[in-house]
Amino acid sequence: MAQVLDHRSRHEVIPLPNTVESCGGPNFKANATNDFCRVVVNVSTSDSSSVRIEGWLPDEWNGRFLATGTGGEGGCIDYEQVQNGAQLGFASFGTNAGHDGATGFDFFLGHPEVINDFGHRAVHFEAEVGKQIVAQYYGRFADTSYYQGCSTGGRQGLQNAQLYPGDFDGVVVGSPGIDWLHIVSSKGILARRIGWPNINSSAYVRPEQWPAIVAKHIELLDPLDGVSDGVIDDPTKHNFDPAILACGTGLLNSSLCLAPQQISSVRAAYQPLADSEGRIVYPSFDLGANTDVFSDNQEDGVAQLAYTILQDFWRGAVYNNSDWTPHNFSVADMEFATKVNPGGVNAAEADLGEFRAKGGKILSYHGRSDQTVTSKLTMEYYSRVQEALDITVDDMHSFYRLFFIPGMEHCSGGKGAFSLGQSYPIDEAKLNPRENLLLALVDWVENYNAPPFVVGSKYANDDVAQPVIAQRSKSCIATTNTVFI
Structure with a gap:
């Protein structure tokens, strides 16, 4: 009424x-x-x-x-x-x-x-x-x-x-x-690709490194559209090899530069998502965009995604399990969700x-x-x-x-x-x-x-x-x- x-x-x-x-x-x-x-x-x-x-x-x-x-x-x-x-x-x-x-x-x-x-x-x-x-x-x-x-x-x-x-x-x-389910899944998949939740591993790319990585995207790609305005007009036109950010190249200081395994992790973060049969199901993350949705992933030294929708929706709607966490999130979790498709x-x-x-x-x-x-x-x-x-x-x-x-x-x-x-x-x-x-x-x-x-x-x-x-x-x-x- x-x-x-x-x-x-x-x-x-x-x-x-x-x-x-x-x-x-x-x-x-x-x-x-x-x-x-x-x-x-x-x-x-x-x-x-x-x-x-x-x-x-x-x-x-x-x-x-x-x-x-x-x-x-x-x-x-x-x-x-x-x-x-x-x-x-x-x-x-x-x-x-x-x-x-x-x-x-x-x-x-x-x-x-x-x-x-x-x-x-x-x-x-x-x-x-x-x-x-x-x-x-x-x-x-x-x-x-x-x-x-x-x-x-x-x-x-x-x-x-x-x-x-x-x-x-x-x-x-x-x-x-x-x-929507692939969008939300991408946050868990990308977090895993950059070494999370093993935040002490040599492959893990730390949260403080990501703003420097993205800033280099913008610094190097922005001028290519003819105007240096801090904006990459169309990131789909560009590729970026994170190897240039390796320690020793001088592009990033020693506290932010990338170790060899971190280079592989960053490279993986900008690849599309594929299902278990190798079919692309979600396109790659845009160069120059803020990465917090997957890189803001620890609190007080404990692995925890700041992006909470993944954990919330899989707990409440996908698995109906209040104890589930995304720490081991995988393609199988993504595929199960899309198969169930809760609520359409x-x-x-x-x-x-x-x-x-x-x-x-x-x-x-x-x-x-x-x-x-x-x-x-x-x-x-x-x-x-x-x-x-x-x-x-x-x-x-x-x-x-x-x-x-x-x-x-x-x-x-x-x-x-x-x-x-x-x-x-x-x-x-x-x-x-x-x-x-x-x-x-x-x-x-x-x-x-x-x-x-x-x-x-x-x-x-x-x-x-x-x-x-x-x-x-x-x-x-x-x-x-x-x-x-």
Whole structure:
């Protein structure tokens, strides 16, 4: 049953004291970005599971519906996207994907229906129930329906287009976590390749060595694109032999240089993942990207991955075993997970034919410095969709456009011009289809203006209240132009 909590005025601060620690804690607050009515509903998805859905319904509604996804293990409403959507006049919704918390495994352990919600069901319920709430509140259904999400939220958007093509007219999907189980597995496989958990072995590459290794990637490869800006435009065009970082070459000091076995470990870290039959199942890690997802792997001298999703999900959803650890993670663990595919979470299917046939549009973006989901994965998925539908590149561009953003990290951040309206707060001076991804999608769906390029901005101190110091236009899988301001 829906509960109208209250009416909020723009600029008010909304306390959310029931927020769990991993989603921000009891002191977490949201910001009212418009005058709106806030609605929360808990919807049963089975006899043993439910999803929480929150909607912000603006007084001055633009006639559009917006659903948003989650990140990581889910469990946290994406208030940043909800806030942005409401500011733009959308009836803006978020979901906890069926459980509370961005870390942990207890909510999955022994609860297959909760796993189903996170795996594939929550956003569909968000769309169905959210549209009904909109109709009840405004007296009519939304004219158009949209979705925006990044990482796990990107997976949820593409997965929804696969499974429930009628839910949305268009989706914005950033750094999409499609093939999710291979993405998560890669952290364990790469950690093992660099010597973990045997942190005293001669093959182990220490956490403090990795920033120096990545800095050398950037120092040596960045100038090759013609501009020395601290950004490797397209890391897929380059190879890097870590042997040049060996002790004695002088490129790294004696405390950071690589011993012979460490060279082999670093080389292995930049190789793709293969299954037990030698088939490539996940592309290689991007050169120049932060490596913490696999190299931040000890605490106080004890082997422990800082990236907790692997342990949490395999404990709670794959093996249903609270004692399992990733210390001996192997290809067999990866293959078992993909075979079981808990909740249908992997979402690697490439047949988007029904979504295309109904006129749906996909606007996807991915940073070339993504430290969590290698940007090569999105390109490979795009190619697989084209192959599955047996269509030309022009046909693909008619419904699915992919933009790579040089220097952008996972979803946002980084040294590049990464701001495209995907993060909170948004720059009100850039509310146009070239500089805001959601508005670009709206223009495409409603006015048939497919975006030939998008323009990212880089702000001083990454603060939208400060001046823009660089902008960059990026065409869909094509050429780029750079303008420094």
